[in-house]
Amino acid sequence: MAKTEKQEEQADQENQANKPVRLLLHENTLTAVISGEIDHHSACEIREIIDMTAMRVRPEELVLDFGAVHFMDSSGVGLILGRCKMMEIWHGHVTIQNMPQKLERIVSLAGLHELCEFRKVDVKHESAE
Protein backbone atom coordinates (compact mmCIF):
# COMPACT_ATOMS: atom_id res chain seq x y z
CA MET A 1 0.00 0.00 0.00
CA ALA A 2 1.35 3.37 -0.97
CA LYS A 3 1.99 5.74 1.88
CA THR A 4 0.90 9.36 1.56
CA GLU A 5 3.60 12.00 1.34
CA LYS A 6 2.74 13.18 4.82
CA GLN A 7 3.13 9.74 6.35
CA GLU A 8 6.45 9.33 4.63
CA GLU A 9 7.61 12.70 5.83
CA GLN A 10 6.60 11.84 9.37
CA ALA A 11 8.40 8.49 9.21
CA ASP A 12 11.48 10.25 7.86
CA GLN A 13 11.41 12.70 10.74
CA GLU A 14 11.16 9.91 13.32
CA ASN A 15 14.12 8.15 11.77
CA GLN A 16 16.17 11.30 11.84
CA ALA A 17 16.25 11.76 15.62
CA ASN A 18 19.93 10.96 16.24
CA LYS A 19 21.22 11.20 12.70
CA PRO A 20 23.99 13.52 11.49
CA VAL A 21 21.64 14.90 8.84
CA ARG A 22 18.05 16.15 8.92
CA LEU A 23 16.04 16.20 5.70
CA LEU A 24 13.33 18.71 4.80
CA LEU A 25 11.29 18.39 1.63
CA HIS A 26 9.52 21.48 0.37
CA GLU A 27 8.00 21.41 -3.11
CA ASN A 28 10.87 20.57 -5.45
CA THR A 29 13.64 21.31 -2.98
CA LEU A 30 15.23 18.76 -0.69
CA THR A 31 17.23 20.35 2.12
CA ALA A 32 19.79 18.31 4.05
CA VAL A 33 20.83 20.00 7.29
CA ILE A 34 24.11 18.35 8.25
CA SER A 35 25.51 18.59 11.76
CA GLY A 36 28.69 17.62 13.60
CA GLU A 37 31.94 16.56 11.94
CA ILE A 38 32.27 15.41 8.33
CA ASP A 39 35.10 12.94 7.80
CA HIS A 40 35.48 9.69 5.88
CA HIS A 41 33.66 7.83 8.69
CA SER A 42 30.60 10.08 9.02
CA ALA A 43 30.38 10.93 5.29
CA CYS A 44 29.27 7.35 4.51
CA GLU A 45 26.21 7.61 6.73
CA ILE A 46 25.36 11.16 5.63
CA ARG A 47 25.57 10.11 1.97
CA GLU A 48 23.31 7.11 2.48
CA ILE A 49 20.64 9.15 4.26
CA ILE A 50 20.61 11.90 1.61
CA ASP A 51 20.72 9.55 -1.39
CA MET A 52 17.98 7.25 -0.15
CA THR A 53 15.47 10.11 -0.18
CA ALA A 54 16.93 12.08 -3.10
CA MET A 55 16.87 9.09 -5.47
CA ARG A 56 13.22 8.53 -4.61
CA VAL A 57 11.91 12.11 -4.85
CA ARG A 58 14.37 13.37 -7.50
CA PRO A 59 14.20 17.01 -6.39
CA GLU A 60 15.05 19.89 -8.73
CA GLU A 61 17.29 21.37 -6.06
CA LEU A 62 19.33 19.71 -3.33
CA VAL A 63 20.34 22.16 -0.61
CA LEU A 64 23.22 21.03 1.59
CA ASP A 65 23.22 23.09 4.79
CA PHE A 66 26.57 23.20 6.62
CA GLY A 67 25.53 25.71 9.31
CA ALA A 68 25.89 23.13 12.10
CA VAL A 69 29.08 21.50 10.77
CA HIS A 70 32.14 22.32 12.89
CA PHE A 71 34.75 20.15 11.16
CA MET A 72 35.17 18.95 7.60
CA ASP A 73 38.09 17.35 5.76
CA SER A 74 38.27 16.45 2.06
CA SER A 75 35.63 13.76 2.65
CA GLY A 76 33.16 16.65 2.86
CA VAL A 77 34.34 17.84 -0.55
CA GLY A 78 33.86 14.31 -1.88
CA LEU A 79 30.37 14.28 -0.38
CA ILE A 80 29.47 17.52 -2.21
CA LEU A 81 31.00 16.42 -5.54
CA GLY A 82 29.23 13.06 -5.34
CA ARG A 83 25.87 14.72 -4.73
CA CYS A 84 26.47 17.10 -7.68
CA LYS A 85 27.02 14.06 -9.91
CA MET A 86 23.87 12.37 -8.60
CA MET A 87 21.75 15.49 -9.19
CA GLU A 88 23.02 15.73 -12.78
CA ILE A 89 21.31 12.39 -13.52
CA TRP A 90 17.91 14.10 -13.46
CA HIS A 91 19.24 17.58 -14.37
CA GLY A 92 18.87 18.96 -10.86
CA HIS A 93 21.42 21.10 -9.04
CA VAL A 94 23.12 21.45 -5.67
CA THR A 95 23.14 24.60 -3.54
CA ILE A 96 25.54 24.97 -0.60
CA GLN A 97 23.97 26.81 2.29
CA ASN A 98 25.46 28.44 5.42
CA MET A 99 29.04 27.22 4.93
CA PRO A 100 30.91 28.36 8.09
CA GLN A 101 33.79 30.80 7.62
CA LYS A 102 36.25 28.41 9.28
CA LEU A 103 35.63 25.79 6.56
CA GLU A 104 36.24 28.34 3.80
CA ARG A 105 39.88 27.30 3.37
CA ILE A 106 39.07 23.74 2.25
CA VAL A 107 36.10 24.94 0.18
CA SER A 108 38.24 27.33 -1.86
CA LEU A 109 41.11 24.83 -2.10
CA ALA A 110 38.66 22.41 -3.73
CA GLY A 111 37.35 25.13 -6.07
CA LEU A 112 33.76 24.50 -4.99
CA HIS A 113 32.75 28.12 -5.63
CA GLU A 114 33.03 27.44 -9.35
CA LEU A 115 30.85 24.32 -9.18
CA CYS A 116 27.97 25.21 -6.87
CA GLU A 117 25.88 28.14 -5.83
CA PHE A 118 26.56 29.34 -2.27
CA ARG A 119 24.14 31.21 -0.04
CA LYS A 120 23.49 32.16 3.56
CA VAL A 121 20.03 31.61 5.04
CA ASP A 122 18.72 31.54 8.58
CA VAL A 123 17.20 28.04 8.71
CA LYS A 124 15.34 28.53 12.01
CA HIS A 125 13.85 31.78 10.80
CA GLU A 126 12.75 30.20 7.53
CA SER A 127 10.93 27.26 9.18
CA ALA A 128 9.17 29.62 11.63
CA GLU A 129 7.48 31.52 8.83
Add this chain to the structure above:
Amino acid sequence: MKALNEMHLNFPSISTNEGFARAVVAAFAVQLDPTVDELCDLKTAVSEAVTNAIVHGYRDTIGTVYIDCRLLKDNTVQVKVRDHGCGIEDVEQAMEPLFTTAGDERAGLGFAVMKNFMDKLKVQSKLGKGTTVTMEKSFSPRMRQNG
Protein backbone atom coordinates in the same frame (compact mmCIF):
# COMPACT_ATOMS: atom_id res chain seq x y z
CA MET B 1 66.02 17.80 16.18
CA LYS B 2 65.42 17.36 19.89
CA ALA B 3 61.79 17.15 20.91
CA LEU B 4 60.64 19.34 23.81
CA ASN B 5 57.72 17.01 24.36
CA GLU B 6 56.32 14.03 22.53
CA MET B 7 53.49 11.51 22.46
CA HIS B 8 52.89 8.29 20.58
CA LEU B 9 49.59 6.78 19.65
CA ASN B 10 48.59 3.61 17.87
CA PHE B 11 45.18 2.28 17.00
CA PRO B 12 43.53 -0.20 14.60
CA SER B 13 42.62 1.17 11.18
CA ILE B 14 38.88 1.43 11.74
CA SER B 15 37.19 4.61 10.58
CA THR B 16 35.66 5.47 13.98
CA ASN B 17 39.23 6.25 15.09
CA GLU B 18 39.63 9.13 12.59
CA GLY B 19 37.88 11.61 14.85
CA PHE B 20 39.68 10.27 17.91
CA ALA B 21 43.13 10.57 16.30
CA ARG B 22 42.77 14.20 15.17
CA ALA B 23 41.26 15.19 18.53
CA VAL B 24 44.23 13.64 20.41
CA VAL B 25 46.82 15.41 18.23
CA ALA B 26 44.96 18.72 18.59
CA ALA B 27 44.72 18.31 22.37
CA PHE B 28 48.46 17.63 22.55
CA ALA B 29 49.32 20.63 20.35
CA VAL B 30 47.22 23.01 22.44
CA GLN B 31 50.20 23.54 24.79
CA LEU B 32 51.83 25.56 21.97
CA ASP B 33 48.91 28.00 22.20
CA PRO B 34 47.82 27.89 18.54
CA THR B 35 44.99 30.03 17.21
CA VAL B 36 41.64 28.35 16.55
CA ASP B 37 42.34 28.46 12.79
CA GLU B 38 45.82 26.94 13.18
CA LEU B 39 44.41 24.11 15.28
CA CYS B 40 41.66 23.53 12.71
CA ASP B 41 44.31 23.29 9.95
CA LEU B 42 46.29 20.75 12.01
CA LYS B 43 43.19 18.65 12.71
CA THR B 44 42.23 18.64 9.04
CA ALA B 45 45.72 17.58 7.89
CA VAL B 46 45.88 14.79 10.49
CA SER B 47 42.42 13.62 9.47
CA GLU B 48 43.58 13.38 5.83
CA ALA B 49 46.73 11.40 6.70
CA VAL B 50 44.88 8.99 9.00
CA THR B 51 42.09 8.52 6.44
CA ASN B 52 44.71 7.70 3.78
CA ALA B 53 46.23 5.04 6.05
CA ILE B 54 42.80 3.50 6.68
CA VAL B 55 41.35 3.78 3.16
CA HIS B 56 44.51 3.15 1.10
CA GLY B 57 47.27 1.71 3.28
CA TYR B 58 45.08 -0.96 4.83
CA ARG B 59 42.67 -1.21 1.89
CA ASP B 60 41.43 -4.77 2.39
CA THR B 61 42.60 -5.40 5.90
CA ILE B 62 42.75 -3.95 9.40
CA GLY B 63 46.23 -2.93 10.54
CA THR B 64 47.78 -0.57 13.04
CA VAL B 65 48.10 3.17 12.41
CA TYR B 66 50.95 4.87 14.32
CA ILE B 67 51.12 8.54 15.16
CA ASP B 68 54.32 10.10 16.52
CA CYS B 69 53.80 13.67 17.61
CA ARG B 70 56.71 15.89 18.67
CA LEU B 71 56.86 19.48 19.80
CA LEU B 72 59.99 21.16 18.43
CA LYS B 73 61.46 24.60 19.06
CA ASP B 74 59.92 27.73 17.55
CA ASN B 75 56.34 26.65 18.36
CA THR B 76 56.52 23.83 15.86
CA VAL B 77 54.56 20.61 15.93
CA GLN B 78 55.71 17.59 13.94
CA VAL B 79 53.23 14.80 13.22
CA LYS B 80 54.27 11.51 11.70
CA VAL B 81 51.47 9.18 10.54
CA ARG B 82 52.72 5.68 9.67
CA ASP B 83 51.15 2.49 8.42
CA HIS B 84 52.53 -0.90 7.48
CA GLY B 85 50.03 -1.24 4.67
CA CYS B 86 50.30 -1.74 0.92
CA GLY B 87 52.39 1.34 0.16
CA ILE B 88 52.07 3.79 -2.74
CA GLU B 89 53.39 2.82 -6.17
CA ASP B 90 53.98 6.35 -7.42
CA VAL B 91 54.14 8.95 -4.63
CA GLU B 92 54.41 11.89 -7.04
CA GLN B 93 51.26 10.83 -8.88
CA ALA B 94 49.42 10.20 -5.59
CA MET B 95 50.21 13.75 -4.49
CA GLU B 96 48.71 15.36 -7.59
CA PRO B 97 45.47 17.15 -6.71
CA LEU B 98 42.33 15.24 -7.80
CA PHE B 99 44.22 11.96 -8.28
CA THR B 100 42.41 9.16 -6.46
CA THR B 101 42.17 5.40 -6.71
CA ALA B 102 39.22 5.23 -4.35
CA GLY B 103 36.31 6.07 -6.66
CA ASP B 104 33.75 8.83 -6.99
CA GLU B 105 33.22 9.70 -3.36
CA ARG B 106 36.84 10.65 -2.68
CA ALA B 107 37.84 14.11 -3.84
CA GLY B 108 41.51 13.21 -4.32
CA LEU B 109 42.50 16.22 -2.25
CA GLY B 110 44.12 14.54 0.77
CA PHE B 111 47.74 15.42 0.00
CA ALA B 112 46.78 18.85 -1.36
CA VAL B 113 45.13 19.65 1.98
CA MET B 114 48.15 18.39 3.95
CA LYS B 115 50.50 20.45 1.77
CA ASN B 116 48.40 23.60 2.00
CA PHE B 117 47.43 23.42 5.66
CA MET B 118 50.87 22.47 7.01
CA ASP B 119 54.28 24.12 6.51
CA LYS B 120 56.21 20.97 5.60
CA LEU B 121 55.12 17.65 4.13
CA LYS B 122 57.21 14.60 3.36
CA VAL B 123 55.83 11.29 2.08
CA GLN B 124 57.91 8.12 2.14
CA SER B 125 56.44 4.89 0.83
CA LYS B 126 57.53 1.45 -0.19
CA LEU B 127 55.27 -1.03 -1.97
CA GLY B 128 54.26 -3.81 0.38
CA LYS B 129 55.99 -2.13 3.34
CA GLY B 130 53.86 0.90 4.11
CA THR B 131 53.75 4.68 4.09
CA THR B 132 55.04 7.39 6.42
CA VAL B 133 53.70 10.93 6.17
CA THR B 134 55.69 13.54 8.10
CA MET B 135 54.19 17.00 8.53
CA GLU B 136 55.27 20.10 10.40
CA LYS B 137 53.49 23.28 11.30
CA SER B 138 54.84 26.31 13.13
CA PHE B 139 52.28 28.28 15.10
CA SER B 140 52.51 32.05 15.09
CA PRO B 141 54.04 33.47 18.26
CA ARG B 142 51.40 35.24 20.30
CA MET B 143 51.45 37.64 23.22
CA ARG B 144 50.86 35.52 26.28
CA GLN B 145 48.82 37.12 28.99
CA ASN B 146 50.86 35.81 31.88
CA GLY B 147 54.30 36.49 30.65
